Amino acid sequence: MATPEPKPSPEKKEIEVEIVDVRIIPSADPRRLGKFDAIITIRLPNGAMHILRIPEECLKDEECLKEEIRKYFARISPYMGKRLKLTL
Numbered sequence: 001m002a003t004p005e006p007k008p009s010p011e012k013k014e015i016e017v018e019i020v021d022v023r024i025i026p027s028a029d030p031r032r033l034g035k036f037d038a039i040i041t042i043r044l045p046n047g048a049m050h051i052l053r054i055p056e057e058c059l060k061d062e063e064c065l066k067e068e069i070r071k072y073f074a075r076i077s078p079y080m081g082k083r084l085k086l087t088l
Contacts, residue, residue, distance in 0.1 A: 001060075011030050011080040012054040014081055015024065015044065015045055016045065017042045017043065017044055017069065018043040019040055019041070019042055019043065020043050021040065022038050022039070022040050022041075022047065022059065023038065023039040023040075023041075023042040024036050024037075024038055024056055025038075025039060027055070032055065035055070035056065035057075037053050037054065037055060037056055038053070038054050038055070038056045038058070038059050039051060039052075040059075042051055042069065046082060050072070052068070052069070052072045054068040055068075057081075
């Protein structure tokens with residue numbers, strides 16, 4: 001049985017995102033009881049807006065903030081651009 005060829009990794013590119021809004025709320029994660037999360041709204045260069053929840057402490061650490069945004073896009077990227085046909 002032949003080993004399948006590895007898929008080429010998508011080319012990484014650097015983009016600039018704008019943080020449009022930040023809201024601080026109590027964390028809903030039981031492991032973070034008594035701590036706060038930030039709901040941040042970011043704008044991509046193409047104008048698309050995304051809302052994500054991150055630990056509040058990441059707001060003060062730029063590398064942590066970048067990592068949380070990277071993880072978010074890693075989770076949603078398989079679905080971006082996907083088209084579905086529906087019968088209603």
